[in-house]
Amino acid sequence: MATAAQGGSHLVADLVARALQGDDRAWGALVARYAPLVTSVCRRHRLDEADTLDVAQGVWLSLLEHLGSIREPAALPGWIATTTRRECLHLLTGKGGRQRAELVGEVDGATIDLTEQLDDMIVQAERHAALLEALADLPPQHQQLVVLLIHDPPLAYAEIGRQLDMPIGSIGPTRQRCLEKIRNHPAVAPLLESPARPAHR
Structure with missing residues (x-):
């Protein structure tokens, strides 16, 4: 059964291969895909x-x-999450002396199951990347509609219709079509089929 981390493995394999050949766009796509994971690990370490x-x-x-x-x-x-944690601990212990070293102890002491936490962050990063990939394949107006529908604070349909020059009555049905396309997208469908955690090497 495919795991969440394996859902986008074909895309990741392609990006890695192209990045190794010097494709700057592929490298940029890899960084963008996993930047939220790096940020999440850093936040866990209060950086x-x-x-x-x-x-x-x-x-x-x-x-x-x-x-x-x-x-x-x-x-x-998993490699990125582990490397990020190592970099965080290196920074905390090597920059600021005893106070920051004590903070590392607090972080490690509060970690009941670090492996499980990393798994959660990896799954979240893969879901984020898959949703962005699916969103990018929607028509431009539908992309804008999805972005406005998840706006915080929520926007009224009247405001969304005004911004997109779209009849209010068509927003609901269009939203449903967009969600269906996102659910059936090759990058997203495997994640919905299998909620399993990523396998460790």
Whole structure:
């Protein structure tokens, strides 16, 4: 049975192969796909924005160096999560002395099951990437409709119709068609079929 992490494995394998050949767009797509995962791990370690940027830079440099040695695309998010955590701990223990070292202890002490937490973050990152991929395949107006429908705070249909120059009566049916296309998208469908956690290497 396919796992959530394996749902986009074909796309990830293609991006990795192209990135190894020097395709800057493929490399950018990999970074964009897993940037939310890196940010999530940094937040778990209570890093501020500047430190998060430093950690992310270290993670992407390390990935660039080791990309060719990652044999299975499904293992990539786990590798990124583990590398990010290592970078976070390195920064916390090496920058700021005892107070930051104590913070590392608090983070580790509060972690009942780090593996499970990383799994959750990996699954969330894969779902985020799959939804973005499915959204990008919708027509431009439908993309805008989906974005407006999930706006926070919620927008009234009248406001959405005004912004998109769309009759209010057509918003509901169009929304349903968009959701159906997203659910059936090749990147999203495997995630809906299998809620299993990603397998560890």
